[in-house]
Amino acid sequence: MAEKISEKIQKKKPKKLINMIFSQKTTIILLLALQLIFIFIIFQSFAVHYAYLHIVFSTVAIVLAIYILNSSENPAYKLAWIVPLVIVPIFTVVLYILLKNQFSTRKVRNLYAKKSANTRPFLKTNKQIMSYLHESEPDFYKLANYVDKSGGYPVCGNTEVTYFPLGEDKYKAMLEELQKAQEFIFMEYFIIDDGEMWREIVKILLEKAKAGVEVRLLYDGMGSQFTLPFRYKKKLTDQGVKCLVFNPFRPMLSTIQNNRDHRKILVIDGNVAFNGGVNIADEYINRKERFGHWKDTAVMLKGDGVWNFTMMFLQMWEVISGDKTEYNMYRPTVKNVVNNGYVIPYGDSPLDDENVGELVYMGMINNAKDYIYISTPYLIPDNEMLTVLGYAAKSGVDVRIITPEIPDKWYVSVITRSFYRDLETLGVKVYEYKGGFNHAKMFLSDDKSAVVGTINLDYRSLYLHFECATYMYKTSCIKDIKADFDDMFENRCHRITHDDINNRSFWSRFMSVILRTIAPLL
Known part of the structure; x- marks a missing residue:
């Protein structure tokens, strides 16, 4: 009997592998990868055989870098483009021009x-x-x-x-x-x-x-x-x-x-x-x-x-x-x-010039007098968010953030945990949700203001996605949100300590250095 079950399992494995290889998901990923590889190979080979093209593209890369620096985009986005412009100017110039000048985006x-x-x-x-x-x-x-x-x-x-x-x-x-x-x-x-x-x-x-x-x-x-x-x-x-x-x-x-x-x-x-x-x-x-x-x-x-x-x-x-x-x-x-x-x-739209989601969060942080509690599955704050969190904590506001202990995306977790030292230095207390994944996106302040919605504290939610949330002021359910936060802090979370931060693996530290540079593009 056991042998028959084993044979069935062995037969299913190749079938599962074949289905995965020929799946729609695999096809789309391969096609996207091939487009990137094609662009890279074509233009890099041109540069090798025609030196003057390398000079032309390098010059364009410098002009493009100056343009990006003077644009109204978030500073982190500027850095995420400028670094690859310096390392692989030809490929990045072509990719930037291709992505930033498209009829479909302007139409929507x-x-x-x-x-x-x-x-x-x-x-x-x-x-x-x-x-x-x-x-x-x-x-x-x-x-x-x-x-x-x-x-x-x-x-x-x-x-x-x-x-x-x-x-x-x-x-x-x-x-x-x-x-x-x-x-x-x-x-x-x-x-x-x-x-x-x-x-x-x-x-x-x-x-x-x-x-x-x-x-x-x-x-x-x-x-x-x-x-x-x-x-x-x-x-x-x-x-x-x-x-x-x-x-x-x-x-x-x-x-x-x-x-x-x-x-x-x-x-x-x-x-x-x-x-x-x-x-x-x-x-x-x-x-x-x-x-x-x-x-x-x-x-x-x-x-x-x-x-x-x-x-x-x-x-x-x-x-x-x-x-x-x-x-x-x-x-x-x-x-x-x-x-x-x-x-x-x-709601918040990525197609206008207003970062409503981020500015509502910042408004809550700036208006907090006693405490501001935050729950987010993805914590990749930009410089502006770090600044207001630090100001609140240093001015005497109890600032606490809950993130997941078990992440759904390893690379996001690596970036998130790389910010723990910055937050600790600013006086912000960080907690992780024990034994699970915390997907809740919530802000709570001073027993009177709260936000529950879809907006994470990362670049995708704050700048790239259509999002929505509910801001509540002095509603009776505020006490229920406060009770939930209190329960998480006391029973379901552990606070990140200085030792936890220092004990991060070499691999995690190394990857965070690389990933934080391109975090806005992930």
């Missing part, structure tokens, strides 16, 4: 800018709320005013917020609310994995679509590239679900491939919305173990604040589809929600 940028401008009248500022905040809450007023004017998302009252400390808690409430849907369901997610979690959700979606509920699904082309069956969009469309794929991933070198839809939004009937770090995959609700215990968080909104997420979804839907929507059809209809503090559901 223009479409998104136009759509944001056209929908702005539907996201009106509540002057009564702003007048009250101006008089009684000046710090929060300034932040709310910034998000409204720069991001286009107004502050809302009349909104109830529920906090979920784990993905499985959010999932349970999500299923309950989906079952109640009468008019429409909007879903926008970075990752949808065809596992138990999704199968339970899609069963409800198909039932609702059959019953006449409008169901729209939007997922990212990269995030779900290898987790859904081939031509899955058509399969759902044929069953009554309106489905779109954001920026389908193609094996072509293009800057637009960097701009992913990292948002997680669910809107039901315009009256209920979910937001947070939880994607649609079994590990997020701990039905499948990946990287130990998976810690993630989310919030549920009921009331006026849902409208910001509804418009955020429709903006993205129309940019992709080209459709036009009668927005007022999807407004909230429930008006008897208890006024429970204030919320600002907001």
Whole structure:
């Protein structure tokens, strides 16, 4: 019997290997690698045989470096390009010009800018709320005013917020609310994995679509590239679900491939919305173990604040589809929600000149008087973020950051841990989530302000991805977020010590020196 089982296992191994070699994922990676190798070989061989070309490209590299230095890009991005310009000028010049001058990127940028401008009248500022905040809450007023004017998302009252400390808690409430849907369901997610979690959700979606509920699904082309069956969009469309794929991933070198839809939004009937770090995959609700215990968080909104997420979804839907929507059809209809503090559901786009996600975080840090607690799976702060964290810590604010003990990406972990010494020097306390992967993206300050959403503390989230989050001010769920942080600090995390930092392996130190230089491009 044992011999037969062994034979079956041996037969499966070659089949699994063959499937992996000829998979769509492997094909795309190989095609991208071949493009890079082709560009490198062609232009390097030209330089070897034609010395004057080397001089020309070296001169162009110098001019390009000066141009990059004087651009408005983040200093870390400038360094990430200038270093390879010095080392391999010919290859980098060609790659930079190829990536920075593409019609597809300009087209999407223009479409998104136009759509944001056209929908702005539907996201009106509540002057009564702003007048009250101006008089009684000046710090929060300034932040709310910034998000409204720069991001286009107004502050809302009349909104109830529920906090979920784990993905499985959010999932349970999500299923309950989906079952109640009468008019429409909007879903926008970075990752949808065809596992138990999704199968339970899609069963409800198909039932609702059959019953006449409008169901729209939007997922990212990269995030779900290898987790859904081939031509899955058509399969759902044929069953009554309106489905779109954001920026389908193609094996072509293009800057637009960097701009992913990292948002997680669910809107039901315009009256209920979910937001947070939880994607649609079994590990997020701990039905499948990946990287130990998976810690993630989310919030549920009921009331006026849902409208910001509804418009955020429709903006993205129309940019992709080209459709036009009668927005007022999807407004909230429930008006008897208890006024429970204030919320600002907001989005951040990589296609404008506003780093809303980072500046909201910086605003919270600068306004903190007693403490600022941060949870993030990826900690790759730029110089500006390090500066404000250091200022807060040195001015007497208790600054704490939680990162994962078990990472999902080794290279990100190497870079993250390389910042521990910098943070320790600044007076920031760093903790790691024991025995698992902390995917929660949260800020909490002074028992009155909190953010839960999709925005990590790394370059991709802050500069390259479409993101969203919920800012809460004096909502009753703040106490639940504080209790969750306290529980993590006391029972689920260990604080990184000076000895931990000094005991990093030589390999980790060596790799961090290299990877930190190109961190903005990873």
